[in-house]
Amino acid sequence: MLRRGPRPLPFHLGLSTMRAMAATLSLPQGERAKQPCWSASPPWNSAWPLSKSGQAEAKRIAQALSATGQPPEALAAAVRRRLVAEHGALLAGIRAYRAAEIPAALEPMPCLWHAGSSRVTDYVGAGPTALFVPSLINRAHILDLAPGQSMLRHLAGQGMRPLLLDWGVPGDAERGFTLTDYTLRLAAALEALPGPVVLVGYCMGGLIALAAAQHRPERVAALALLATPWDFAATLAAGQATARLLALLEPILALEDVLPVDAIQLLFAVNEPFGVGEKYRAFAGLDPRTPRAAAFVAMEDWLNDGVPLAAAVARECLGGWYGENTPMRGLWRVAGQAVRPQDWRGPAFLAIPHRDRIVPPASALALASLMPGATVHEAAAGHVGMVAGTKAEAALWTPLAEWIAGLHPLPL
Known part of the structure; x- marks a missing residue:
């Protein structure tokens, strides 16, 4: 059995990458300047984070580093290690799911x-x-x-x-x-x-x-x-966001006469974008022989085998x-x-x-x-x-x- 999930896979992997880039860009400017060129903040984003709460948190982190005598590079290194570990756990969870045993078939009913x-x-x-x-x-x-x-x-x-x-x-x-x-x-x-x-x-x-x-x-x-x-x-905001996607999906509907499975999965992912990453990282830490792991695999097989x-x-x-x-x-x-x-x-x-x-x-x-x-x-x-x-x-x-x-x- 060739498992394709989590679907749509490019979206979930891309989202994990963008999350890592956003976390890198959230570092105080002095620490970002020491990052590789691909993660440095572009000129239009030099004031990141934009929110007052985000700016206050960045300032708090910088002050805490200074108070403990830690060099500015320490935060960047810690963030980098955490991001690499989390992305690795996501990939490990996906690999473990795809390699899992196929659940036992139930007797067909009349x-x-x-x-x-x-x-x-x-x-x-x-x-x-x-x-x-x-x-x-x-x-x-x-x-x-x-x-x-x-x-x-x-x-x-x-x-x-x-x-x-x-x-x-x-x-x-x-x-x-x-x-x-x-x-x-x-x-x-x-x-x-x-x-x-x-x-x-x-x-x-x-x-x-x-x-x-x-x-x-x-x-x-x-x-x-x-x-x-x-x-x-x-949930007004989520409902309106889902409804607004109809115009973007209309060319697919007109061409295919159906809304494809990956497009349906994307609609759910938009409302909880990081949920899939969280559950697959958690699955990476499970013993595959446990009932909990078996239940996860059965549920994901069902979820990824959708219907247009x-x-x-x-x-x-x-x-x-x-x-x-x-x-x-x-x-x-x-x-x-x-x-x-x-x-x-x-x-x-x-x-x-x-x-x-x-x-x-x-x-x-x-x-x-x-x-x-x-x-x-x-x-x-x-x-x-x-x-x-x-x-x-x-x-x-x-x-x-x-x-x-x-x-x-x-x-x-």
Whole structure:
């Protein structure tokens, strides 16, 4: 297996290099002058750092060096050693990840229904049926990741019959899909299943699940939304920055009919640019034989094996959701109908992870204000860790199973 991650690799390596250059340029001028020509401050940047706090910190460092009798060159040498060590740790982490053993394959599950590139698989449990709807931009198997990291197999052993809607990679038909088309495909899957089900949407899949529940309420016995965004202005600066990238991405969308995987990964990296470097440097220090290392590898394999997004859907998400906050403003329409959480009358469960850096808790909590009868579960986890992390059983799997078990009556 040839691993390509972390994706996009040139971006993450370039960012590490620019970070090192910025740190070098932050040294007091006398110390920068002794650096190699490639790291010296150009004339237009001779006042770096520009911020008052940065200038004050540079002055404090210079005074501390003077007070301890250290030569000015000592700071530059220490910074240089630290930068070399951190960049080396990043490269070591990437090499260790790429050399890691391929995680054990899980037994494939039977297919119940399919249409186009999408299919529903059955995890063959005994109990209430729950259809899980993941995001469109990542592989569905985040909910069935690896031994000990499979939410669906765990729930199948807890008195439930989980089903998984795998959207698949957009084919010729799906490349022209809108969010309405994907919602109608989910509605078709619901129609094909026997009896109403518990509909469980994760992240972006939660918005589609909500729209489908409104479109076919008679096919949905209860609704669970996991880390589902609603108020895209909850982090205004990040949302606007993401929306502004649409104009830059438009030539790619027009040419390819999809938003490619590396472009999607870049959107996430822009909101947390140094996160990938931090986690790979940490992975470099792990024993590869430990469960923690194995969990990291399984998660990264999933993350780096992404799915392109249909161009029209990308425009709706970036321009409508992030740019205009259409869900929160009541302007997001599916099949000509406004999607309104407050119109859902059945049981509802909202899982909101505390440490979510992808869907800020404030964005997901907006649903709680519109669905006052919903059970709100605040999970002690991050966005992905809540469904597939080492503590996911306590963070989400058990609370969700208990909520479903408490629904009466519920068709089997």
